[in-house]
Amino acid sequence: MNRTRICSASEIPPNGMKSYDTDIGVKVLVVNTGDTFYAYQGLCPHQDVCLDEGFFDGSVLTCHQHLWQWDITTGEAVGLAEAPLERYDLQHEGGEIFVVQASALKVSELFKGVPDAAITRLDGLARREEHDAQSTLYSMGDPADDLYVLESGRVEFVIGRDDRTSMAGFMLKKGEVFGWAALLEDHPKRIAKAECLEKSSVLRLNGEEVLKVLAEEPMAGYLVMKQLSTLITKHLRPSGGK
Ligand code: FES
Secondary structure, three states: OEEEEEEEHHHOOOOEEEEEEOOOOOEEEEEEOOOOEEEEEOEOOOOOOEHHHOEEOOOEEEOOOOOOEEEOOOOOEEOOOOOOOOEEEEEEEOOEEEEEEOOHHHHOOOOOOOOHHHHHHHHHHOEEEEEOOOOEEEOOOOEOOEEEEEEEOOEEEEEEEOOEEEEEEEEOOOOOEEOHHHHOOOOOEOOOEEEEOOOEEEEEEEHHHHHHHHHHOHHHHHHHHHHHHHHHHHHOOOOOOO
């Protein structure tokens, strides 16, 4: 779990909001309702517009660009909005605002329900990596040794080579897992290229080390394998294949 200072509470008046570039690699919007402070993703999930340029009426946040709206107490979409806002746990202490981030493993589909002890062990194996936009995480034919969990940013998958390539989807939600072939026994090669579309932060775990922990933690092992089979089924549909 990471705690990061964002700002002083006095910088944001009641019914005001402000966004900040942070050390956690994402822009964070802090909103003051007068009673409570909230922290959300700083960019609109529609088209990456800064949300602090929008409107806040004390309960509903509106993006000025195409008028998507969200309930400020939950981040749930209201009216036209088609996606919720990602909310961050916030601590208000000594006049300072902090954001507390749970491990991306905790919110990952693959590790859902895994006991905390196993998550802590897996977290200990994870290397946190920051990648600039246009960085390639892996290419077709590379050994599938590691699996990745997205913390922030956006990663795109491309299949094919040279000028005969096609998009195979993208990921942008914290906790989304890719490169899961690293958990398969025969060490397959990558069948897609993974490239960051924007500055992205990922957790990178060696597949063999993860399997070792799962073998020693039977409940975690059962859940992860069950959820892995669901993930594989989902990605074997026509546009999948990471
Ligand atoms: S960019 Fe925010 S609603 Fe379209």
